[in-house]
Amino acid sequence: MKNNKVLIGIIAAMTLVIAGLIVFIVGGEKKDNKNSTTQASIDATNELTISEEATENVNSDKDEEVSSTTEANKPQADCYVTVTSNNNWESGGKISGQLDVSITNNSASQIKNWTIEIPAPNGIKVDSFWNCNCVAKDGVIVITPVEYNGTVEKSATLKDIGFIVTVASKSEFDSLMSGSTLLVDGKEYSGTSSTITADSSKDEVEEATTEAVAAQTPAEPESGTPFENHGKLSVKGTDIVDKNGTMYQLKGVSTHGIAWFPDYVNKDCFQTFRDDWGANLIRIAMYTHENGGYCNGGDKEYLKGLVDDGVNYATELGMYVIVDWHILHDLNPQVYKEEAKKFFEEVSYKYKNYDNVIYEICNEPNGGTSWEDVKSYAEEIIPIIRKNAPDAIIIVGTPNWSQDVDVAAQNPITGYDNIMYAAHFYAATHTDNIRNKVQTALDSGLPVFISEFSICDASGNGAIDYGQADKWFELIDSNNLSYAGWNISNKDETSSLIKSSCSKTSWWTEGELSETGIWLRKQILGIK
Ligand code: IDC
Numbered sequence: 001m002k003n004n005k006v007l008i009g010i011i012a013a014m015t016l017v018i019a020g021l022i023v024f025i026v027g028g029e030k031k032d033n034k035n036s037t038t039q040a041s042i043d044a045t046n047e048l049t050i051s052e053e054a055t056e057n058v059n060s061d062k063d064e065e066v067s068s069t070t071e072a073n074k075p076q077a078d079c080y081v082t083v084t085s086n087n088n089w090e091s092g093g094k095i096s097g098q099l100d101v102s103i104t105n106n107s108a109s110q111i112k113n114w115t116i117e118i119p120a121p122n123g124i125k126v127d128s129f130w131n132c133n134c135v136a137k138d139g140v141i142v143i144t145p146v147e148y149n150g151t152v153e154k155s156a157t158l159k160d161i162g163f164i165v166t167v168a169s170k171s172e173f174d175s176l177m178s179g180s181t182l183l184v185d186g187k188e189y190s191g192t193s194s195t196i197t198a199d200s201s202k203d204e205v206e207e208a209t210t211e212a213v214a215a216q217t218p219a220e221p222e223s224g225t226p227f228e229n230h231g232k233l234s235v236k237g238t239d240i241v242d243k244n245g246t247m248y249q250l251k252g253v254s255t256h257g258i259a260w261f262p263d264y265v266n267k268d269c270f271q272t273f274r275d276d277w278g279a280n281l282i283r284i285a286m287y288t289h290e291n292g293g294y295c296n297g298g299d300k301e302y303l304k305g306l307v308d309d310g311v312n313y314a315t316e317l318g319m320y321v322i323v324d325w326h327i328l329h330d331l332n333p334q335v336y337k338e339e340a341k342k343f344f345e346e347v348s349y350k351y352k353n354y355d356n357v358i359y360e361i362c363n364e365p366n367g368g369t370s371w372e373d374v375k376s377y378a379e380e381i382i383p384i385i386r387k388n389a390p391d392a393i394i395i396v397g398t399p400n401w402s403q404d405v406d407v408a409a410q411n412p413i414t415g416y417d418n419i420m421y422a423a424h425f426y427a428a429t430h431t432d433n434i435r436n437k438v439q440t441a442l443d444s445g446l447p448v449f450i451s452e453f454s455i456c457d458a459s460g461n462g463a464i465d466y467g468q469a470d471k472w473f474e475l476i477d478s479n480n481l482s483y484a485g486w487n488i489s490n491k492d493e494t495s496s497l498i499k500s501s502c503s504k505t506s507w508w509t510e511g512e513l514s515e516t517g518i519w520l521r522k523q524i525l526g527i528k
Contacts, residue, residue: 078107079152079189081116081180088173092224094166095173096127101143101161103182105152112151115183116143120165121172125275128525129163133509135276136165141176146510225318226280232355233320233393235418238447239480240393250320250482251524252281253497254452256489257326258306259287259298264488265306267313268506273488274317276507278525283322283360283451283484284310288339289330295339296330307347315356322395322451322484323347324360331367333377333397344381348388355392359385360451362397364424371399371407378413386416395449397422401458403434405441405448412446420449426495427472428465429458435475442479450476450483455516456494460486464494464515473523485520 081103088097105111118141126136133144143161152158167173182189231243233250242248253273258265265284273279284307287293294303307323314321325340327333333340344359351357361381365374378396385394396413398404402422413419423438441448455469456462476483485497492500497517498508510518522528 079103079105079111079182079184081182081189083118083177083180085173085177088170091166092229094168094224095170096164096166097173098162098164099176100159101132101163101180103152103158103161105154105156105158108154110151110153111184113185114145114150114152116180117141117183118143118176118180120176121167123168124172125166127164127166127278128527130161130527132161132163133511134163135507135509137507141165144509226274226320227315227318227356230280232391234391235393235420235447238442238445240420240447240482247480249477249480250281250449250484252279252283252319252484253277253488253520254283254322254324254484254486255285255310256487256491256496257285257287257290257293258310259292259294259303261489261491262306263505265310265313266505267316269488270310270313270317270319272506272508274319277521279319281320281322281482281484282310282314283324285324285326285363285452285487287326287328288336290328293326293330294343295336304343304346308350311351311354311357315354318356320356320358322358322360323351324363324451326363327397328364328366331365332369332373333362333365334373337377337380340377340381341384345384345388348385348392352388357389358393358395359389360395360397360422361385363422363452364401365397365399366401369399371404371411374399375408375411375413382413382416382419391418393418393420393449395420395422395451402452403430403437405446406437409441409444409446420447422451423448424450424452425472426453426458426460427455427468428462431468431471435472438475438481448479448481450481452484452486454486454495455519459493460495461493464519466519469519485516485523 081101084100085097086100088095090096101116103111103114103116120136120139120141122139124136124141126134126141129143131149132146135142141163143163149158149161165173165176167176229242230248233240233242233248235241236245239247240250255261255264270282273282286303286307287298288295290296292298294300311321311323325333325343327336330336340361344361348359361378362374374397378394382394385392394416396408396419398408398421402424405421405423408421412421421441423434423441425434438448453472454460455464455466455472475481486495487497489496490498490500490502494514495516496514497520498504499512499514499517502508502512504512508517510521513521
């Protein structure tokens with residue numbers, strides 16, 4: 001039995017090494033100044049750790065890869081963390097770089113439930129991470145295991161943990177490679193941590209003493225929020241452009257119905273999407289009809305209060321925010337048109353000085369509602385919003401659950417700037433035929449906004465179709481389409497981004513995200 005396992009392990013190892021080499025050879029496209037890294041992790045039996053790493057340094061005048069910890073500077077402690085970097089680059093006046101982390105366990109027993117803490121400068125941003133969970137909060141980066149690497153066997157080194165950060169300067173970046181602490185079941189391991197850093201101008205090897213985590217001060221609000229960088233948006237042709245007239249893509253998430261999941265309307269939640277997911281957009285969905293919706297027995301003041309909280313949190317975080325009048329089982333936006341007029345009068349007045357607010361005036365007309373009906377509704381609502389918000393982007397829903405953008409394209413709303421049209425999809429149900437509608441609309445110059453989508457079926461549940469999801473994102477990214485993924489909640493359905501077993505409303509670890517959540521986070525972060 002044991003021998004079989006070893007044999008299986010060896011075969012698995014060889015397969016992964018070959019796969020790694022193929023990925024390295026086939027995927028050799030050069031990008032920026034980043035590493036190309038292929039990783040393999042501990043297998044299901046936990047008996048094998050392998051890794052195949054291929055590193056290419058583009059724009060680098062050195063040919064040799066920076067070596068890892070040498071015998072000479074090998075730390076003496078039983079268990080220790082090694083933080084290294086062989087790549088950093090300038091990004092928008094800041095420094096971004098990749099940090100690779102390993103845990104060496106030379107003690108007599110396995111270690112479990114490890115946590116690594118690295119003192120971090122204020123304003124640090126974690127852009128992506130792999131084989132770990134990684135959050136930067138309150139002056140410290142906290143790294144915790146994922147399902148398969150929480151245990152480090154005795155006499156073993158756990159590798160392939162890494163993350164990418166952006167900080168203000170090279171010295172801030174370098175400081176991340178000293179002072180890390182390994183915590184195992186509450187016990188702090190001290191000792192030395194070997195660090196290596198290199199950039200295109202110099203190779204250097206440093207050794208630093210691990211210190212206890214310094215007194216932790218809350219992180220200051222980040223400079224350079226999406227809104228600070230991009231300001232008031234407008235529509236040019238089929239694109240959203242920023243204050244400089246440069247093409248801009250909104251990428252974000254939609255709440256579930258705020259009446260049912262109000263706890264996710266909180267600032268930490270939105271900040272998690274901004275800082276940990278790379279999102280610049282939050283959509284606040286307020287159902288009008290179902291189960292005590294705004295126009296159907298809902299507490300209007302309470303719901304408007306939630307919308308207001310959401311808009312203000314997003315604004316404080318420098319994010320863009322959609323106020324979504326979420327019609328659904330009311331079918332036709334004409335049903336609650338009078339309520340809609342009052343609502344949009346009020347909110348557009350309240351947010352008249354906010355340049356980050358987008359209005360979505362009817363989520364999904366359906367049930368045979370014609371484009372003519374939707375258009376005439378829009379022609380009553382738009383002027384009301386325009387009185388207060390002359391330039392705000394307004395998204396108009398389209399017939400058939402916001403699929404018929406091709407129909408809207410034949411007879412668009414005229415006389416106003418900054419009008420966009422909603423196309424929604426659920427990838428396991430909506431495939432080529434809806435993509436063709438979007439393409440047709442774009443071809444005829446209609447600006448399309450994917451203000452809601454998921455990768456399961458149209459019920460918001462059922463199996464994920466990753467293949468169709470990829471096809472949708474080819475269309476989205478090649479056309480600079482903005483999007484918001486449904487939905488921020490832990491409801492027990494596939495489209496929810498958070499696992500139903502998790503009640504946290506912010507700072508989720510990867511293990512606390514649903515499959516859809518894990519996929520969408522990577523999508524927004526641009527991790528393929
Ligand atoms: C679904 C929710 C589900 C809720 C239902 C209410 O995921 O929890 O019970 O609404 O009717 C849409 C809608 C969106 C739907 C979603 C999934 O805009 O409100 O949410 N969907 O059915 N259009 C296509 C799919």
